[in-house]
Amino acid sequence: xxxxxxxxxxxxxxxxxxxxxxxxxxxxxxxxxxxxxxxxxxxxxxxxxxxxxxxxxxxxxxxxxxxxxxxxxxxxxxxxxxxxxxxxxxxxxxxxxxxxxxxxxxxxxxxxxxxxxxxxxxxxxxxxxxxxxxxxxxxxxxxxxxxxxxxxxxxxxxxxxxxxxxxxxxxxxxxxxxxxxxxxxxxxxxxxxxxxxxxxxxxxxxxxxxxxxxxxxxxxxxxxxxxxxxxxxxxxxxxxx
Numbered sequence: 001x002x003x004x005x006x007x008x009x010x011x012x013x014x015x016x017x018x019x020x021x022x023x024x025x026x027x028x029x030x031x032x033x034x035x036x037x038x039x040x041x042x043x044x045x046x047x048x049x050x051x052x053x054x055x056x057x058x059x060x061x062x063x064x065x066x067x068x069x070x071x072x073x074x075x076x077x078x079x080x081x082x083x084x085x086x087x088x089x090x091x092x093x094x095x096x097x098x099x100x101x102x103x104x105x106x107x108x109x110x111x112x113x114x115x116x117x118x119x120x121x122x123x124x125x126x127x128x129x130x131x132x133x134x135x136x137x138x139x140x141x142x143x144x145x146x147x148x149x150x151x152x153x154x155x156x157x158x159x160x161x162x163x164x165x166x167x168x169x170x171x172x173x174x175x176x177x178x179x180x181x182x183x184x185x186x187x188x189x190x191x192x193x194x195x196x197x198x199x200x201x202x203x204x205x206x207x208x209x210x211x212x213x214x215x216x217x218x219x220x221x222x223x224x225x226x227x228x229x230x231x232x233x234x235x236x237x238x239x240x241x
Contacts (some may be wrong), residue, residue: 003237006222007202013211014200018179021241023124023176025038025169025201028131029063030208031228032111036063038103044072046087046095050087052078060209060238063189064163066156085203087131100135107143108208110232115147117235125152128172130163130192132156151175164191164219166198168208171201184232184238193219204238 007019030036031187040056054074062070068088075083083091118125127148131137132155140148154171161167173183185196186202192209196203197220205221206228207213213224225231231238 003223003234005239007241010202010222011181014181016200019181019202019241021123021182021184021202021238023126023178023186025126025128025172025185025196026115026175027064027089027185027187027189027192028127028129030108032108032115032127032140032144033105034108034208035105036188036209038099038105039063041102042095042099045073045098046091047074048206049094050091054078057210059212061190061215063209064128064191065185066159066162066194067095067132069130069162077208081226094136104137108228110228112144114228114232114235115144119147121239122196124176124178126172126176127153127155127221129154130168132154163189164194164198166195169199169201171194173201182183187221190215190219193221197221204231 011019026032026190029039040059043059044054044056062073063200065073071088071091075081102152115125125147137155152175155176156162156167156169159167171183173180180200183201184204185192185201187196187203187207188208193203193216194203202222205216205224207216207224207226216224225234
């Protein structure tokens, strides 16, 4: 992997003089948890229950949005209007219940090793997720104990604008206490990649889902890797930057 050339491209594009990664900002679904197949099925069913068609590929394309934004995106494309607050509340509750009934969510392979290594090296770790699903946020602390707390988490409860807006990752920088050129975003979703790039952060896309690499590249990913395992294997080179 031509890591150094990718960094040079990043510096030229952003105008920063240096790149010194002190913080790592992680998305959750599809990065720390292998949960996206279940989210896709749950969103598809919950929206079908109110007569809105939203296939699983479209769910992957829209991953990273808040629940409200996802429902409004589906309503706008199918019904030509935004959903009411009551519709959003009911649909998101239905989606969460469906997810809980079908999900066999497992930690993403090698995510624990990555987090533990970064923590041991004193790197700052921040969760930046569009999710507000309490079952998953609870499981996060069970799966990765001592890594996450409210002080280093940005969820849908914390932001006004979800991904692809840069606000979630700008807030992640604030929580880490670093500048954009002192952080790396690890994402799997097009909208999340867009948000990281829009925040001027070096963004690594892990293509753990069903999308083509070109979709992630089009959003500006600095590097695309096929898995968390590949990220773990490249971590020594990344840390040497």
